[in-house]
Amino acid sequence: MFRKYSISFLVGFFVAFFVGCVIPSEAKAQYNITVSAGGFDRLNTVVSVALTDSVGSGVYKLESESEGSTLIQVDAHNTGWFIIESLEAKATRKYRMEESPVPASSVGKEVTYTFNERTLSFEKGNQSILSFYYKENILPEGLDERYKRGGYIHPVYSPNGVRVTGHLDTEQHPHHYGIWSAWTNTEFQGRTPDFWNAHNNTARVDHADSVETAWQGPVHSGLKAKNYYVDLSSSAPVIALNEEWKLRTYNNPDESPYHIFDITMTHTANTAQPLVLPEYHYGGAAFRGHENWSNPENVSFLTSKGLDREDANATRAKWSYMGGRVEGEKAGIAILSHPDNYRSPQPVRIHPDIPYFVYAPMQLGDMVIEPGSPYVMRYRYITLDGEPDPEELDRLWNDYAYPPGVTVSSE
Numbered sequence: 266m267f268r269k270y271s272i273s274f275l276v277g278f279f280v281a282f283f284v285g286c287v288i289p290s291e292a293k294a295q296y297n298i299t300v301s302a303g304g305f306d307r308l309n310t311v312v313s314v315a316l317t318d319s320v321g322s323g324v325y326k327l328e329s330e331s332e333g334s335t336l337i338q339v340d341a342h343n344t345g346w347f348i349i350e351s352l353e354a355k356a357t358r359k360y361r362m363e364e365s366p367v368p369a370s371s372v373g374k375e376v377t378y379t380f381n382e383r384t385l386s387f388e389k390g391n392q393s394i395l396s397f398y399y400k401e402n403i404l405p406e407g408l409d410e411r412y413k414r415g416g417y418i419h420p421v422y423s424p425n426g427v428r429v430t431g432h433l434d435t436e437q438h439p440h441h442y443g444i445w446s447a448w449t450n451t452e453f454q455g456r457t458p459d460f461w462n463a464h465n466n467t468a469r470v471d472h473a474d475s476v477e478t479a480w481q482g483p484v485h486s487g488l489k490a491k492n493y494y495v496d497l498s499s500s501a502p503v504i505a506l507n508e509e510w511k512l513r514t515y516n517n518p519d520e521s522p523y524h525i526f527d528i529t530m531t532h533t534a535n536t537a538q539p540l541v542l543p544e545y546h547y548g549g550a551a552f553r554g555h556e557n558w559s560n561p562e563n564v565s566f567l568t569s570k571g572l573d574r575e576d577a578n579a580t581r582a583k584w585s586y587m588g589g590r591v592e593g594e595k596a597g598i599a600i601l602s603h604p605d606n607y608r609s610p611q612p613v614r615i616h617p618d619i620p621y622f623v624y625a626p627m628q629l630g631d632m633v634i635e636p637g638s639p640y641v642m643r644y645r646y647i648t649l650d651g652e653p654d655p656e657e658l659d660r661l662w663n664d665y666a667y668p669p670g671v672t673v674s675s676e
Contacts, residue, residue: 296362298327300349301670305663307352309517311485311525314345314671324367324483327360336372337362338484346484350518352669376486376516378479383415385476387486387514394514394524395421397488399476402442405435411463412439416472416492416510419443424524425650427596429588431556437619440464441553444646446508446530448494449548450627452541453505458496461548467498470508487513494532494540504535506634523661524648534636542632546579547614547625550642552600554587554620564589564620565597567653569662574615579628581610584662586653587622596650599658600624603643604666607632 298314314337322341328334337347345362352358376394379386383400386393398415412433419442421430430443440463447470449461458468473491480486494506514526530550534540542548558564566574568582577585583604588597600622602611608626615622624644626632634640645665647658 295364295676297674297676298345298360298362299357299672300352300360301357301672302352302354303667303670304354305660305667306354307349307664307669308660309521310349310352310664310669311515312347312349312669312671314347314673316343316345317673317675319343320345321366324372325365326363326367328363329358329360331358335360336367336483338482340480348484348515348517349669372483374516374519375481375483376514377481378486378488385479385488389516389524392424392524393420393422393426395419395526397476397490397512399472399490400474401472402433405433407435408433408439409464411466411469414442414445414463414470414472415474416470416490416508417442417445418512418528421598421646421648422524423596423598423648423650424522425594425596427591427594427650429555429591429596429598429648431553431558431620434553434556434559437559438553438621441551441619441621444528444550444552446470446492446550446642447548448540448542450543450545451505452543453496454499454503454536454538456496456498458498458505460494468494468496468505471495483516485513485515487511493535505540507533507535509533522649522651525645525661527643527645527665530642532634532640532642534634534638537636539636540634542627542634544630545625545627547623548627549623549625550644551621551623552587552598554598554622555589555591557591558587558589558620559618561618566615566622567655568613569610569655569659571655574617577613578615578617579612581612583610583666584658585613585615585622585624586658587620588649588653589620594650595652596648597653599647599649599653599661601645601647601658601662601665603645605641606643607640 337345384396386396432443447461460468478489492508496503509531511529567586584601586599611624612628
């Protein structure tokens, strides 16, 4: 069956296997890890720590005198990840990391992935979280071949299994793809390619047709993949940008009312010429909501400033929520923008009729992606059921924007 996939996929598969599985090797040092909550109460909070000495990839146990044990997942870059269930503001907690990995039989419930014919899907037990198209989509009847694309996320589900994304809508903007990225108004080598509106035939976004790396584990699972921004307006196609996706989806406790995943997109100039992004009202990392939400009566919007659909467009927001009814159930998604993002808090584009959303920093003026100076977009996605709680979304944004402090020492 391996003949179906590229060499890069096979390399990624085996790297993922060894990252996700326990490697029976001993850590080279004993670690003491101290976590400081800082000014915020912490609840089911993701913590990462850079370990000072080389540790084999795998899963280790952290022991705390006050709270018992938890698991830390160490990746190939010597970074450990774990989740704190609760820690009060200004409190600290000390952990001691065991030297040997945890046996695979003791790891417990993981966030896992499955390769399907066109998508890589992530699940937690019997809960589907999301799928990533590593191959081109299959178009519904009547759609032009120009709308074929990979390298995006769809579907995305709430904890109760309600699908919150839509894509390839034959009636309204079929060039919207769940969670995807594209630039609209651009200048490159004296031309004006439009990577957003595929039907204009001036540019497109191509996926690398493989997943570079995928992994799974008890704390998080994820992938790393690449897209290419191809300018078609020249006499021959030219790759203007390389796009790298890093997706990490977290294993929240079973009682958590959320699915949480992070996406980091990095855009790097592929030639000696920059990609210029003149001032414009949309473009970037976007979200298209469920097709039921095309009816304005079935969808609502809310931003961190308390603004709704009518008032929020072109305002700046730390987080934005979109949600509505699907087959009688209310579900939605909040998109949290990291404070390190360019021109943070970034302005938003909220369409008056179509259920899509995008952070659009070029609303504040021209931007340029220069050679040798990558442009990085960092967002956290929270799917939830029922009505959104603004105070809780503020808390979740604080967790993302200002994570707990961590100190580490080795013996």
